Amino acid sequence: MDHIDRALLARLQQDATQSYATLGQAVGLSAGAAHERVRKLRERGAIRRTTIEVDPAAVGSAVLAYVMVESSSWMGDSAPAFAALPEVLEAHVIAGSASVLVKVRTATTEQLQDVLRRIYAIDGVSGTQATVVLETFFERPLSPQESGADGHL
Amino acid sequence: MDHIDRALLARLQQDATQSYATLGQAVGLSAGAAHERVRKLRERGAIRRTTIEVDPAAVGSAVLAYVMVESSSWMGDSAPAFAALPEVLEAHVIAGSASVLVKVRTATTEQLQDVLRRIYAIDGVSGTQATVVLETFFERPLSPQESGADGHL
DNA sequence: GGTGAAATGTGGTTGTT
DNA sequence: AACAACCACATTTCACC
Numbered sequence: 001m002d003h004i005d006r007a008l009l010a011r012l013q014q015d016a017t018q019s020y021a022t023l024g025q026a027v028g029l030s031a032g033a034a035h036e037r038v039r040k041l042r043e044r045g046a047i048r049r050t051t052i053e054v055d056p057a058a059v060g061s062a063v064l065a066y067v068m069v070e071s072s073s074w075m076g077d078s079a080p081a082f083a084a085l086p087e088v089l090e091a092h093v094i095a096g097s098a099s100v101l102v103k104v105r106t107a108t109t110e111q112l113q114d115v116l117r118r119i120y121a122i123d124g125v126s127g128t129q130a131t132v133v134l135e136t137f138f139e140r141p142l143s144p145q146e147s148g149a150d151g152h153l
Numbered sequence: 154m155d156h157i158d159r160a161l162l163a164r165l166q167q168d169a170t171q172s173y174a175t176l177g178q179a180v181g182l183s184a185g186a187a188h189e190r191v192r193k194l195r196e197r198g199a200i201r202r203t204t205i206e207v208d209p210a211a212v213g214s215a216v217l218a219y220v221m222v223e224s225s226s227w228m229g230d231s232a233p234a235f236a237a238l239p240e241v242l243e244a245h246v247i248a249g250s251a252s253v254l255v256k257v258r259t260a261t262t263e264q265l266q267d268v269l270r271r272i273y274a275i276d277g278v279s280g281t282q283a284t285v286v287l288e289t290f291f292e293r294p295l296s297p298q299e300s301g302a303d304g305h306l
Numbered sequence: 307g308g309t310g311a312a313a314t315g316t317g318g319t320t321g322t323t
Numbered sequence: 324a325a326c327a328a329c330c331a332c333a334t335t336t337c338a339c340c
Contacts, residue, residue, distance in 0.1 A: 016203040033325045046211035052165045058199035059297040079290035091290035137232035137244035144212040
């Protein structure tokens, strides 16, 4: 994981459809060398997958909310329960009074209410506090930092 | 935006490297037709871009936090100020006591503190409340819903 | 808006240094 | 670990329906 790998990651985040020839030229490598670098980044798990970014509004998910989930017991093994709700895009165990923070997208506020109901039904959940997003300034991918070169990989 | 388009989006989210032949076969279309569908989805903006998913730990961003930003004035045009901080991955205007919610990734808690300092320096910001993530259960892409077919596109 | 096929370009592999 | 050359296949375009 050197500066060339980070440059490759940054370029691929912007556009994963470009050829290895283009990619290699951008970082001063041949197409084959760039290909090999990217292959190893995938192998190591630094690149998890290549995917598309979908406009939420285009697929009918106009409502975005973050929900603080309070619990009365240890929630460390409740991941599958949250994963079972397709509207839940992220779930994190957090420090603080609430114990789990989830990101939810739905088509309407009525559907959001229904998701909250289903979250409430999860074992150990004692309360929810939803924060509805009025406007998204931006959402962007993680940019490979210059510092903190290698996080244990 | 019919059920075939949604199936294409779902498949491409899982793996954007598969061929149009495979893609077409999965939805009952020829390679050329699948290609044309996807081209139009890109044109309309339903597909924003093709990108890679990077493991945060691999690029040295082990610390994840959500920050509630309280303000003393209208923050509606403060998007560029937040966008100027590379560690800020998302910024949303929210309903509730705080006015902006941001998602931050850094290598260390010291760097997180520095980001909070820079957020504090943004015009109109009167306070911050950071919630540090202890463990991420999952982060996944939006799955094209069966309902809510077309959100104004 | 779909099909099938032709041509251009890329992915992925192999040899070599 | 990088380069160059190779072949198979995917992308892209086109005429036709």
